[in-house]
Amino acid sequence: MPPLAQRNLMHDKVRLTVTLTGIVFAVVLIVVELGLFVGFTVTTSGIIDQSKVDLWIVSKGTPYIEQGSAFSERKLYQVLATPGVAHADKYIVRFSNWKTPQGAEDGIQIVGFNPYTGVGGPWNVVEGKVEDLKTPDAVMVDEIYKKKLGVTKVGETFEINRRRARVVGFTRGIRAFTTTPYVFTSFKNAQAYTGIAEDQTYFILVRALPGTDRAALQHELESRLRDVDVLTTRKFSSMTRIYWMFTTGAGVAVLIAALLGLVVGVVVVAQTIYATTMDHIREYGTLKAMGAPNSYIYRVIITQAGMSAVAGYVLAMFVSVFIVHASQSGGAAILLPWQMAVGIFFLTLLMCVSAAVVSINKVTSLDPAMVFRG
Amino acid sequence: MQAAISVRDVTKVYVEGANKIQVLHGVDFDVEQGEVVLLMGPSGSGKTTLLSIMGCILRATSGSVQIAGQEVAKLSERELPEIRLQHIGFVFQGFNLFPTLTVGENIELALDLKRIRGERAKQEARKLLDQVELAAKYDSFPADLSGGQKQRVAIARALAGSPRVILADEPTAALDSQSGRNVMEMMRDLARKHGRGVVVVTHDSRVLEFGDRIVHMEDGRIAEPETEASGRKGMAEVVSMGLLSTNSAEHALRIC
Ligand SMILES: Nc1ncnc2c1ncn2[C@@H]1O[C@H](COP(=O)(O)OP(=O)(O)OP(=O)(O)O)[C@@H](O)[C@H]1O
Numbered sequence: 001m002p003p004l005a006q007r008n009l010m011h012d013k014v015r016l017t018v019t020l021t022g023i024v025f026a027v028v029l030i031v032v033e034l035g036l037f038v039g040f041t042v043t044t045s046g047i048i049d050q051s052k053v054d055l056w057i058v059s060k061g062t063p064y065i066e067q068g069s070a071f072s073e074r075k076l077y078q079v080l081a082t083p084g085v086a087h088a089d090k091y092i093v094r095f096s097n098w099k100t101p102q103g104a105e106d107g108i109q110i111v112g113f114n115p116y117t118g119v120g121g122p123w124n125v126v127e128g129k130v131e132d133l134k135t136p137d138a139v140m141v142d143e144i145y146k147k148k149l150g151v152t153k154v155g156e157t158f159e160i161n162r163r164r165a166r167v168v169g170f171t172r173g174i175r176a177f178t179t180t181p182y183v184f185t186s187f188k189n190a191q192a193y194t195g196i197a198e199d200q201t202y203f204i205l206v207r208a209l210p211g212t213d214r215a216a217l218q219h220e221l222e223s224r225l226r227d228v229d230v231l232t233t234r235k236f237s238s239m240t241r242i243y244w245m246f247t248t249g250a251g252v253a254v255l256i257a258a259l260l261g262l263v264v265g266v267v268v269v270a271q272t273i274y275a276t277t278m279d280h281i282r283e284y285g286t287l288k289a290m291g292a293p294n295s296y297i298y299r300v301i302i303t304q305a306g307m308s309a310v311a312g313y314v315l316a317m318f319v320s321v322f323i324v325h326a327s328q329s330g331g332a333a334i335l336l337p338w339q340m341a342v343g344i345f346f347l348t349l350l351m352c353v354s355a356a357v358v359s360i361n362k363v364t365s366l367d368p369a370m371v372f373r374g
Numbered sequence: 375m376q377a378a379i380s381v382r383d384v385t386k387v388y389v390e391g392a393n394k395i396q397v398l399h400g401v402d403f404d405v406e407q408g409e410v411v412l413l414m415g416p417s418g419s420g421k422t423t424l425l426s427i428m429g430c431i432l433r434a435t436s437g438s439v440q441i442a443g444q445e446v447a448k449l450s451e452r453e454l455p456e457i458r459l460q461h462i463g464f465v466f467q468g469f470n471l472f473p474t475l476t477v478g479e480n481i482e483l484a485l486d487l488k489r490i491r492g493e494r495a496k497q498e499a500r501k502l503l504d505q506v507e508l509a510a511k512y513d514s515f516p517a518d519l520s521g522g523q524k525q526r527v528a529i530a531r532a533l534a535g536s537p538r539v540i541l542a543d544e545p546t547a548a549l550d551s552q553s554g555r556n557v558m559e560m561m562r563d564l565a566r567k568h569g570r571g572v573v574v575v576t577h578d579s580r581v582l583e584f585g586d587r588i589v590h591m592e593d594g595r596i597a598e599p600e601t602e603a604s605g606r607k608g609m610a611e612v613v614s615m616g617l618l619s620t621n622s623a624e625h626a627l628r629i630c
Pocket residue numbers: 369388389390395397415416417418419420421422423424
């Protein structure tokens with residue numbers, strides 16, 4: 001087939017620019033809105049997901065990570081005695097209070113973990129080492145919250161719950177959905193910072209031996225332990241996400257924005273693709289008069305739409321990657337996981353092709369007056 | 375010899391909402407192979423409608439239309455494109471070339487529809503362009519051609535795949551008289567040479583001499599029994615000498 005679709009697309013540079021701009025705008029809009037949603041969602045359960053353990057033991061009825069309550073650390077020994085458990089660690093996540101030497105106060109979330117195993121500890125450490133947290137009073141915060149917490153560099157000291165806290169390092173990009181910064185510290189320090197009793201813990205993080213049937217282990221732990229829930233990491237993660245994104249309604253707004261972005265994107269793309277087809281409607285009429293079957297014309301229009309989609313998508317991804325990158329140092333991360341990128345590619349293709357198919361309806365009912373008009 | 379097109383008692387009623395407009399009232403019309411028929415008549419008399427029905431773009435409301443012996447009036451909407459593809463070449467007033475394709479590619483596209491592709495299509499396209507004396511313009515774009523040249527490309531395209539019938543609606547209306555004559559002459563010569571039946575709708579009295587026959591339409595009917603070729607020829611000469619205005623020439627044709 002002579003390259004009608006390619007030529008028609010490339011012929012009118014202004015139209016091409018408008019079409020591609022429309023697609024790029026739509027795709028970037030969708031990436032930003034969906035990416036914010038994904039970013040927020042991932043943020044809510046970041047601590048859980050990054051723990052990389054198999055099971056979380058939480059006090060009975062705990063709806064999400066910020067809402068844990070203390071239980072006896074004796075359960076830890078019961079867990080360790082259960083066949084199939086590789087190791088288990090006590091863990092604390094709890095609100096507390098941060099005070100600068102100047103007297104400014106702010107809410108924080110203490111994350112107390114075992115610095116000897118590192119399980120549930122900070123990731124993306126850019127200054128200092130996780131091992132530094134073994135020392136008493138040592139804490140680590142994220143760069144993003146430096147200003148909020150009044151921290152400028154390693155070595156500075158602050159007060160948490162009227163106890164000394166010394167900053168020994170920084171992480172990068174560990175955001176808290178609640179905007180209450182995470183402060184990583186050893187489990188022991190955390191007990192002091194949150195004022196919970198010496199023999200209490202908030203969570204137990206369990207890692208199974210390789211080759212263990214996780215579901216069976218979960219069952220076994222449930223039957224051995226009382227007054228706790230044994231949850232898979234995935235389950236606890238999704239409970240936390242659903243709580244913050246949907247139960248609080250915080251995510252609903254973002255999701256609606258994402259859906260609006262999608263609708264606006266679809267409309268913009270449909271509009272531009274439709275206009276591109278209409279530009280050449282007379283040619284399609286001529287093709288039909290010449291006896292081209294509808295499938296032949298569909299092929300031309302769909303090729304044209306498909307090429308617009310691919311070109312628009314590629315350009316949009318350049319812009320998106322830039323925006324995603326720029327957002328990493330801000331308070332709200334836009335995330336673009338590859339699954340989302342792939343999904344949006346097919347979405348773009350679908351948008352363009354279905355927009356083209358809509359305009360094809362104009363071609364299928366051939367008006368002879370149109371081709372015979374001078 | 376079998377007629378290229380044979381139209382019998384064709385009517386056409388356009389339905390627009392509750393309105394029904396009868397545009398053709400029992401038209402009989404034949405086109406022989408190798409013959410150029412000029413279809414004339416006032417605006418709104420149904421020429422384009424008749425041409426569209428013969429070209430299988432529109433379906434007659436009743437009556438019979440045979441193309442190369444095949445009855446097409448009863449064919450479904452979905453079968454018509456194939457008939458157009460196999461038997462009919464169109465030439466339009468506005469040329470309707472594909473502006474983004476080169477002259478050669480325009481012809482190749484028509485051949486592609488008829489499943490002639492690759493090197494064979496290129497050869498065939500060159501041959502067709504040669505027939506309209508435009509082989510040198512193979513790689514030019516339509517925008518770089520004059521109106522007459524564009525219409526000649528359109529004729530070459532209409533001839534692609536050797537259809538039995540060429541249908542042209544006002545092919546010279548957008549051309550100056552020299553180009554118009556040139557285009558008509560080419561169409562007539564190619565029709566004769568290859569035994570195509572050609573129908574040309576025209577208002578253009580300057581091209582009357584290129585028709586073998588004139589059929590006059592009025593209010594959806596063929597106005598007169600078809601005129602004799604000899605009689606017409608004499609009249610065409612009179613017209614081309616400028617002794618008669620178009621209107622009186624048409625009038626004269628109707629009464630002879
Ligand atoms: N799709 C349509 N729907 C309704 N009426 C139509 C349609 N197409 C044409 N007509 C009417 O049918 C009549 C004949 O139209 P047609 O185009 O066949 O005339 P024509 O002889 O080709 O005229 P012209 O010389 O102006 O091109 C006109 O009155 C026109 O308004």
